[in-house]
Amino acid sequence: MPEEYQVVVQGSAEVPAFSELFYTQVKVNDRVELKGMMDSGSMTCTLNEEAECKLTESGALVGEPQAAERIVLVGCGGKQTVPKCVYDLTLTIYGVTCLVPVLVVPGQCDELIIGSNVLKHLMREMKCNDDYWKFVSVGCKQPLLDHEHFLDMMSCTTRWRGDKVPERIGTVKLPRAVTLLPRQEHIVWGRLPCNVPVSLGSTVIVEPCTSKTRPRDILIGRVITPMWGDRWVPMKMTNLSSKSITLRRNSKVADVSPCLAVEDLDIQQGSCKMEARKSVGQEVRPTAVDANLNDKLSSLGLSDLYY
Numbered sequence: 001m002p003e004e005y006q007v008v009v010q011g012s013a014e015v016p017a018f019s020e021l022f023y024t025q026v027k028v029n030d031r032v033e034l035k036g037m038m039d040s041g042s043m044t045c046t047l048n049e050e051a052e053c054k055l056t057e058s059g060a061l062v063g064e065p066q067a068a069e070r071i072v073l074v075g076c077g078g079k080q081t082v083p084k085c086v087y088d089l090t091l092t093i094y095g096v097t098c099l100v101p102v103l104v105v106p107g108q109c110d111e112l113i114i115g116s117n118v119l120k121h122l123m124r125e126m127k128c129n130d131d132y133w134k135f136v137s138v139g140c141k142q143p144l145l146d147h148e149h150f151l152d153m154m155s156c157t158t159r160w161r162g163d164k165v166p167e168r169i170g171t172v173k174l175p176r177a178v179t180l181l182p183r184q185e186h187i188v189w190g191r192l193p194c195n196v197p198v199s200l201g202s203t204v205i206v207e208p209c210t211s212k213t214r215p216r217d218i219l220i221g222r223v224i225t226p227m228w229g230d231r232w233v234p235m236k237m238t239n240l241s242s243k244s245i246t247l248r249r250n251s252k253v254a255d256v257s258p259c260l261a262v263e264d265l266d267i268q269q270g271s272c273k274m275e276a277r278k279s280v281g282q283e284v285r286p287t288a289v290d291a292n293l294n295d296k297l298s299s300l301g302l303s304d305l306y307y
Helices: 049-057 116-126 130-136 146-154 288-299
Strands: 023-028 032-038 045-047 085-093 096-104 112-114 170-173 178-180 185-191 203-208 218-221 223-226 232-239 245-247 252-258
Touching (some): 023 112, 045 085, 178 185, 185 252, 203 218, 203 232, 223 232, 232 252
Parallel strands (some): 032 112, 045 096
Antiparallel strands (some): 023 085, 085 096, 170 252, 178 245, 203 252, 218 232
């Protein structure tokens, strides 16, 4: 930049309250506590050389390290790093203990980085605790503490702000007529009524309308989205018919409710595949895979979908 130009920064924001949000004390092999950074962008746990020396001096490292010549870490901007070695360490985080392979990375700034492989296990264990669901099921009126922000972050939601979390917010209506093309998916914006409660930025879930006047031959997909202050709500619609469908103005199309938590489903690769062998004069009957898949969809609240 030329010297005659002057840089002026406007609208800068500081978040000192969250400076320690992603750090926590981690006990390694029940002997040494390290400062661990919670990084959902990392797939594995890593350790720097200073922390390795601290563990060695305290006698916390048991056994010889494993070689890591064939492991390459790819960071931001495509920068590649080769780990020094691998240790199998017992980590205790928030009272949850697990045995994890930890890579020693030369030049790493943080003592310990906790990757998504441990974070997912940590959240699965937390969700088995009733206290976790009691916490995320209530609204918040005051600024959250650091550990509360962490739980909100790990639940992938922003909690409802208010004294009481409503079971259901309201029904979305179309402000004007909309035409859906045949056998195509559309993103359509609707609006909540003016008399429903609003919590700006809180996570909500948009689901098919339960009203008897809901439109037919249209599939409303479940959408998880932040709540907008102007009450506009995005909806995912698919016209299943072979002709265009026009939805009238003020049509009730979707219901909106607060969302407590979001979790990725662990789907095994190839679990939905089946082989149907046909023979002459033999009737092909539904396999057990069909029944199991339909039962699983029903248990997830997706009984309106069939395989």
